[in-house]
Each structure stands twice: as C-alpha cells, then as structure tokens.
Amino acid sequence: MVRNLFSTSRKLINNKQSSILSAAMVITIASLISALLGFWRERLLVGYFFETVELQQQLDAYRVAAKLPELAFQLLIIGSLSAAFIPVFSKYLKKDKVEAYLVSSSMINLVLLVFGALSLLIFVWAGPLTKLITSVNFGSEQVSLAANLTRVMLVAQLFFGVSNFLTGIVQSQQRFLIPALAPLAHNVGMIAGIVFLTPMIGIYSVAVGVVIGAFLHLIFQLPLAKNLGFVYKPVMRLKHKGVREMMKLIPPRTLAISVTQLEFLATGFFATAMSAGALTIFELAQRLMSAPLRVFSVPIGQASLPFLSAESDSDHMENFKKLFLDSLHKILYLALPASALLLVLRVPLVRILYGAREFPWSATILTGKTVAILAVGIFAHSANHLLSRSFYALHNTKIPLLLALVSMVVNITLAGMFTFWFGFGVVGLAMAVTVAAIVQAVLMMGALSKLVGGFEPVKAFGPMIKMGSATVIMGVFLWVPMRLLDQFVFDTTRTVPLVALTIIASGLGFAVYLYLSRLMGIEELQSFKEMMHKVGNWRRVLGKSEEVLETTSSSQEMRPL
Numbered sequence: 001m002v003r004n005l006f007s008t009s010r011k012l013i014n015n016k017q018s019s020i021l022s023a024a025m026v027i028t029i030a031s032l033i034s035a036l037l038g039f040w041r042e043r044l045l046v047g048y049f050f051e052t053v054e055l056q057q058q059l060d061a062y063r064v065a066a067k068l069p070e071l072a073f074q075l076l077i078i079g080s081l082s083a084a085f086i087p088v089f090s091k092y093l094k095k096d097k098v099e100a101y102l103v104s105s106s107m108i109n110l111v112l113l114v115f116g117a118l119s120l121l122i123f124v125w126a127g128p129l130t131k132l133i134t135s136v137n138f139g140s141e142q143v144s145l146a147a148n149l150t151r152v153m154l155v156a157q158l159f160f161g162v163s164n165f166l167t168g169i170v171q172s173q174q175r176f177l178i179p180a181l182a183p184l185a186h187n188v189g190m191i192a193g194i195v196f197l198t199p200m201i202g203i204y205s206v207a208v209g210v211v212i213g214a215f216l217h218l219i220f221q222l223p224l225a226k227n228l229g230f231v232y233k234p235v236m237r238l239k240h241k242g243v244r245e246m247m248k249l250i251p252p253r254t255l256a257i258s259v260t261q262l263e264f265l266a267t268g269f270f271a272t273a274m275s276a277g278a279l280t281i282f283e284l285a286q287r288l289m290s291a292p293l294r295v296f297s298v299p300i301g302q303a304s305l306p307f308l309s310a311e312s313d314s315d316h317m318e319n320f321k322k323l324f325l326d327s328l329h330k331i332l333y334l335a336l337p338a339s340a341l342l343l344v345l346r347v348p349l350v351r352i353l354y355g356a357r358e359f360p361w362s363a364t365i366l367t368g369k370t371v372a373i374l375a376v377g378i379f380a381h382s383a384n385h386l387l388s389r390s391f392y393a394l395h396n397t398k399i400p401l402l403l404a405l406v407s408m409v410v411n412i413t414l415a416g417m418f419t420f421w422f423g424f425g426v427v428g429l430a431m432a433v434t435v436a437a438i439v440q441a442v443l444m445m446g447a448l449s450k451l452v453g454g455f456e457p458v459k460a461f462g463p464m465i466k467m468g469s470a471t472v473i474m475g476v477f478l479w480v481p482m483r484l485l486d487q488f489v490f491d492t493t494r495t496v497p498l499v500a501l502t503i504i505a506s507g508l509g510f511a512v513y514l515y516l517s518r519l520m521g522i523e524e525l526q527s528f529k530e531m532m533h534k535v536g537n538w539r540r541v542l543g544k545s546e547e548v549l550e551t552t553s554s555s556q557e558m559r560p561l
Contacts, residue, residue, distance in 0.1 A: 029180075030177070030180030030181050030183070030184065031180065031183075031294050031295045032295050033184055034183040034184050034187055034294075035291045035294055035295055037184060037187035037188065037191065038187055038287065039287075039288075039291075039353045039354075040187075040191065041187055041190050041191050041194065042284060042287060042353070042354060043353060043354055043355075043356055044191065044194045044195065045059060045194065045206065046059075046280075046284070046354050046356045046358060046359045047356035047357075047358055047359075048194065048198050048358075049062075049203060050277065050280070050356070050358045050359055050363075051358035053276050053277075056276040056277035056280065057139070057141075057142055057276045058142075058145065058202070058203040059203070059277070059280050060138070060142065060271075060272065060276060060277065060278075060279045060280055061142045061145040061146040061149065061203070062146070062149055062203055062206050062207065063268070063279050063280060063283055064130060064133070064134055064138070064142075064146045064268055064272065064279070065130070065145075065146040065147070065148075065149035065150040065153060065207070066149075066150075066153060066210075067133060067264065067265060067268055068122050068126070068129055068130070068133070068150050069119075069122070069150060069153045069154050069156070069157045070157075070261070070264075071261045071264075071265070072115060072118050072119055072122060072154075072157060073115075073157045073160060073161065074257045074260070074261050075118075075254050075257055075258055075261065076111055076114055076115045076118065076161075076254070077111065077115065077157075077160065077161045077164050077165075078164070078257060084107075084245075084246040084247075084248075084249035084250045085104070085107055085165065085168050085246060086168045086171065086172050087249075087392065087393070087395065088103070088242055088245050088246050088249070089103065089104055089107075089168065089169065089172050089242075090172045092242055093172060093173065097229055099242075100242075101229065101230055101231055101233075102233065102235065102237065102240075103237070103240060103242040103243055103246075104165070104169060104230070105231075105232055105233040105234075105235055106235055106236050106237040106238070106240060106243050107165075107243060107246055108162070108165045108232070109234065109235065109236045110236055110238070110243070110247075111161070111165075112158070112161055112162070113236075115157070115158070115161055116158070119154045119157065119158065122150065122154060123150075123151050123154055126146075126147035126148075126150045126151055127143060127144065127147040129147075129150075130143050130146045130147045130150065131143050133265050133268060133269055134146075134268070134269060134272040135269050135270065135271075135272040135273035136272075136273055137272055137273055137274065137275065137276070138272040145203070148204075149203070149204065149206075149207045152204065152207040152208065152210075152211065153207050153210050153211065155211050155214075156210045156211040156213070156214035156215075157214070159211070159214035159215050159217065159218045160214045160217065160218075162218055163182065163214070163217045163218035163221055166179075166218070166221040166222060166225045166230070167179040167182070167221060169225050169228070169230055170221060170224055170225055170228065173228055175224065175228070178220065178221055178224045179221060181220065182217045182220045182221050183217065185213065185216035185217055185219075185220045186213035186214060186216060186217040187213060188213070188216065189209055189210075189211075189212035189213030189214070189215070189216045189217075190206070190209040190210060190212070190213040191209070192209065192212065193205050193206065193208045193209020193210070193212050193213075194206055194209055197209070249395070249397060252397035252398050252400075252401050255401050256388075256397065256400050256401040256404045259401070259404040259405050259407070259408045260404060260408070262408055262412075263407070263408050263411050263412065263433075263436070266411070266412045266415060267282070267415065267429055267433070270415050270416065270419045270429055271426065271429065273419060273420070274419075274425055274426065277363065278425065278426050281363055281366055281367050281370065281426050282370060282426045282429055282430070284350075284354055284367055285350075285367050285370035285371045285374055285426070285430065286370075286374060286433075288342065288349065288350065288353065288367075288371050288374075289342065289371060289374035289375055289377075289378060289381075290381075292334070292335055292338035292339070292342070292378055292382070293335070293378065293381055293382055293385065317452055317453060320393075320394075320452060321452050321453075321455060324386070324390050324448075324452075325455065325459060325460055327386055328383060328386055329463045329464070329467075329523075329524050330524055331382045331383065331385075331386055332379060332382065332383070332463075332464060332467055333463075333467055333517075333522065333524035333525075333528065334528075335378050335379050335382035336378075336379055336467050336468065336470075336471040337470075337471055337474055337509070337510060337513045338378060339375045339376065339378040339379060339471070340375075340471050340472075340474050340475040340478060340509065341478065341506060341509065341510075342371055342372070342374075342375035342378070343372050343375045343376070343475065344475055344478040344479045344482060344505075344509075345478065345482060345502055345505060345506065346368040346369075346371040346372045346375070347364065347365065347368040348482075348492070348498055348501060348502045349371070349502065350364050350367045350368045350371060351364055351498060352495070352498060352499060352502060354367065355495075366425075366426060366427075369427050369430075370426050370427055370429075370430045373427060373430035373431055373434055374430045374433060374434060376434050377433065377434035377435075377437040377438055379441075380434075380437040380438040380440065380441035381437050381441075383441045383444075383445065384437065384440055384441050384444060387400075387441065387444040387445060387448060388400045388444070390448055391444075391448065391451075394451065394452075396451065399444075399447050399448075399451070400444070403440055403443045403444050403447065404440070406439065406440065406443060407436045407437070407439060407440035408436070410432075410435060410436040410439050411432050411433060411435075411436035412432075413432075414428075414431065414432035414435055414436070415428065415429050415432035415433075418431055418432060463522060463523065463524065466517075466520045466521075466522050467517075467522060467524070469516075469520070470513050470516040470517055470520060470522070471513065473512060473513075473516060474509045474510070474512050474513040474516070475509070477508055477509050477512040478505050478506070478508070478509035481504065481505045481508050482501065482505040485501045485504060485505065486501060489501075514528075
C-alpha cells in the first residue's frame with residue numbers, strides 16, 4: 001500500500017498537464033490553499049503588531065522594508081523569467097535538452113551575479129534608500145528599523161532568485177503541480193517564524209520567517225527540476241545565441257516592471273504620509289482584492305503563456321486569437337463575480353480574515369471601504385495579467401512597457417492629488433490604483449487587437465456583456481440576503497454567525513450567477529463545470545500523461561501570497 005501511494009504521488013508530480021484548463025486548475029487549487037495560509041499569516045501579524053501605535057509603526061516598517069528587496073527581485077528575476085527565459089528556454093527544450101540546460105545555467109549565473117551586486121548596494125545603502133522612499137510621518141527610528149529588516153530579507157531574495165528559475169524550468173515542461181505548491185512551503189516558513197520567534201526577537205521574526213520560507217520554496221522544487229534533467233553548470237556563455245536572445249528581451253520587460261515597482265514605491269510613500277497603520281491597512285485591502293487574481297487570473301495567465309507562445313507565429317494567428325479570447329473569458333467569468341462578492345461582503349470578509357481583537361472597528365471599516373474601491377478594478381487587473389503575457393508570447397515587450405508608463409503616470413498623479421490635495425487617505429490610494437488599472441486594460445486590449453489583426457466584436461465582447469449583466473444581478477442577490485440576515489437572523493457580533501451569514505449570502509449569489517449563466521448561454525459555464533469535475537477527479541487528471549488540447553488540434557507574479 002505504501003509503495004502504491006509513493007508510486008501514485010510520484011506520477012502526480014512528474015506527469016505534465018497539457019491543456020490550459022488542467023494546468024490552471026492545478027495552480028488554482030494550490031493558490032487557493034496558499035491564499036488561505038497568507039490570510040492566516042496576515043491575521044497573525046495584525047494580532048501581534050497592531051494593538052498599539054508603536055506596534056503599528058513596527059509593522060509599517062516591515063512593509064516598507066520589503067519594498068527594496070522586492071524591487072530588486074522583480075527587476076532582475078521576474079523580468080528575466082516572464083519575457084525572456086521561459087519563451088527562449090521552451091524553444092531550445094524542443095530541440096536539444098542538453099543545450100537548453102546549458103543556456104539556463106548561463107542565464108541563472110548571469111542574472112544572479114547582477115542581482116547579487118544590486119543586493120550588496122541595497123545592503124550598504126539601506127538607510128538612505130529607506131528614507132528616500134518614505135514620507136513625513138515615517139520617523140527616524142522606523143527608518144533605522146526598516147533598513148535593518150531590509151538587510152535580513154535580502155537573503156530571502158537570493159533563495160527566491162534560484163527558486164523562480166527552477167519554476168520556469170519546470171513550468172516550461174508543463175509540470176505545474178510542484179511550482180504551484182511551493183508558495184505553501186514559503187507561507188509555512190513565515191508563519192513558523194512569526195509564531196515561534198516573535199516572543200524572542202519581535203518584528204525581526206517576520207523577516208527571519210521570510211528567509212526561512214524562501215529557503216523552503218527553493219528546496220521544495222529542486223528534486224523535480226533535477227528529475228527532469230536539469231544539471232547546474234557554473235558557466236556564463238554570454239556569446240551563445242540563446243543567451244543573447246534572452247538578454248535582448250530582458251531590458252524592455254525590466255523597464256516595464258520598474259514602472260510597476262515605482263507605482264508600489266509611490267503608494268508606500270503616500271501611505272507613510274498618513275497616520276501609523278495606514279500602509280498596513282492599504283496592503284491588507286490590496287491582499288484581499290488580489291486573492292481572486294492569484295487564485296483565478298494569474299493561474300490561467302501563467303498556464304496560457306507556453307500555449308500562446310506555441311501559436312504566436314503568423315500561420316497560427318487565428319488560433320492565437322481564439323486561445324487568447326477563450327482564456328480571457330475564462331478569467332473574467334470567475335473574476336467578475338469575485339469582484340461583486342468583495343464589493344458587497346467587504347466588511348464581513350475583513351472581519352473574518354483580519355478581525356483579531358487588536359484590530360479596531362475603525363480600521364475594519366476603513367479596510368472595507370478600501371477593499372470596495374479596489375474590487376471595482378479586479379476585472380482590469382485580471383485582464384492585464386493575460387494581456388501582458390500575450391504580448392510576451394508574441395515577443396513584443398515594448399507595447400506593455402509604454403502602456404505601463406501611462407498607467408504609472410495616471411496612478412501616481414491621482415494618488416498625489418487624492419492624498420495631499422483632497423485628503424482622501426487610504427481610500428484615495430485605492431481609487432488611483434483602480435482607475436490606472438482600467439486605463440491600462442483598455443489600452444492594452446486595443447493595442448493587442450491591432451497587433452493580431454483585430455477581434456470580432458461579437459466573439460470578443462458578447463460574452464463579457466453577458467457576464468457583466470449576470471454579475472450586476474448577482475450583486476443584488478448578495479446584498480439583499482446579507483442585509484436581511486444581518487438585521488433579523490444573525491448576531492454578527494459573533495464569529496460563527498458572521499461566517500454563516502457570509503457563506504449563505506455568497507452561496508445564494510453564486511447560485512444566481514450560475515443560473516443566469518445557463519439562462520444567457522454563457523459558454524464559460526461549461527468550462528467551470530469541467531474545472532469542478534477535474535477537482536473531483538484530481539488524481540485521474542493529474543496522473544494523466546497526455547490530454548488533448550482542443551485549441552491545438554483545431555489550431556493553440558508568482559510570488560507567494
């Protein structure tokens with residue numbers, strides 16, 4: 001029995017998912033579990049570090065400290081992987097596995113060398129850099145604390161650097177299970193650090209937990225990468241054609257990411273101009289908003305990149321368009337009702353997820369308002385994940401860069417106005433983020449349409465109109481039972497009745513959405529049923545070595561939560 005269990009587990013890990021739906025399903029389930037662990041981690045942070053103003057200042061310092069290491073990681077590691085490494089490595093993998101791994105070793109060494117040099121600069125200049133990215137209400141003691149936390153967390157980014165290249169190697173061979181589960185190991189490491197080390201070293205326990213989690217993230221993926229044939233070599237073939245091709249693709253993508261990171265830094269700057277705890281409240285709201293993106297949108301976007309890349313030549317452009325629209329509609333079919341859910345049930349969800357005794361009612365209400373505004377932009381954020389990857393599959397990194405610049409200008413301009421002129425506080429930051437995301441999505445959709453020769457309006461926007469209509473009606477059927485149950489049935493000052501109200505209202509809302517999907521003939525309902533069927537038959541699906549990809553036969557950020 002033990003031998004059979006071991007054999008089955010080994011097959012589930014090693015066999016590949018050869019359709020977007022099965023691959024996305026694997027990532028979705030793992031992302032959902034990771035999201036739950038992430039919310040538990042945030043609740044622990046609020047419980048330990050939000051009771052007093054001093055503790056709130058420490059927690060804000062940790063969140064500021066995470067920004068510089070994250071900036072270095074995003075610029076060099078993610079910039080290399082998303083636009084350059086995976087597409088080029090996948091191409092070489094089809095021709096010669098040995099050559100592909102030679103190219104991968106060269107690229108890993110090159111990027112980590114540059115990353116190490118940048119990390120050293122951040123380590124030395126952590127204090128002045130922290131002061132540069134924070135505003136008037138971030139005191140000198142907070143700057144010093146954040147600088148020290150930054151130095152600790154730089155170690156984690158080195159582990160993440162290697163680990164994310166392993167993710168690229170494994171996903172390029174259509175193995176999605178282990179990379180999807182790796183963030184769970186990361187969250188476990190962070191939670192362990194917070195629970196066991198906080199009594200001894202205070203807020204430093206969070207930074208140490210980040211390092212532990214990053215190490216576990218790396219170790220978790222290493223065996224599968226080696227099993228697939230990856231052999232690390234200490235080489236740096238800068239003149240190799242594949243390496244040069246990657247290096248050519250990296251700068252535009254890195255610039256695009258730098259634009260996004262500047263937006264994050266600007267948000268932190270504006271938040272530190274507010275009272276203690278403002279940055280934490282904004283990031284708690286943003287984490288709740290991003291949960292549907294991580295669970296639904298990012299998995300489909302990640303899983304679609306290899307398939308879109310395979311259909312990116314001009315002979316298959318109709319197949320590319322069909323595959324893109326199918327993926328976009330699948331994303332929106334799940335993202336739109338998730339947006340309505342967060343918009344209507346924002347306060348109950350904030351109370352359930354973050355409602356520690358140390359988190360006051362005023363903070364709960366403010367977080368809920370921020371979640372509501374961010375929720376309006378979920379559809380745009382969701383679409384942007386897929387749109388950007390579609391451009392990368394076409395080896396076009398310039399258009400996403402230009403449109404990211406436009407989004408950054410809109411975001412920072414509005415955030416500055418709402419913060420310093422109108423005094424909207426955290427809510428103003430959420431408004432700026434939402435408007436910028438919508439502008440970017442509209443512009444990217446228009447640019448992609450022009451690049452691929454246009455989309456048929458009925459095929460492209462017909463399903464979106466149906467989904468939007470169903471979502472609006474769903475919102476009504478969420479709000480009405482929530483208000484009635486809250487007023488006449490449940491004592492929502494207690495946790496169990498609050499959870500019951502949320503489950504009942506959510507269930508009624510989604511039941512209405514599914515019924516309307518059937519009534520309106522929304523085709524994505526069938527895909528949703530297939531995904532649920534796959535969840536129910538997970539062992540057979542994941543153990544399946546070959547699964548026909550219908551679009552092929554007829555045609556073709558993650559970081560832990």
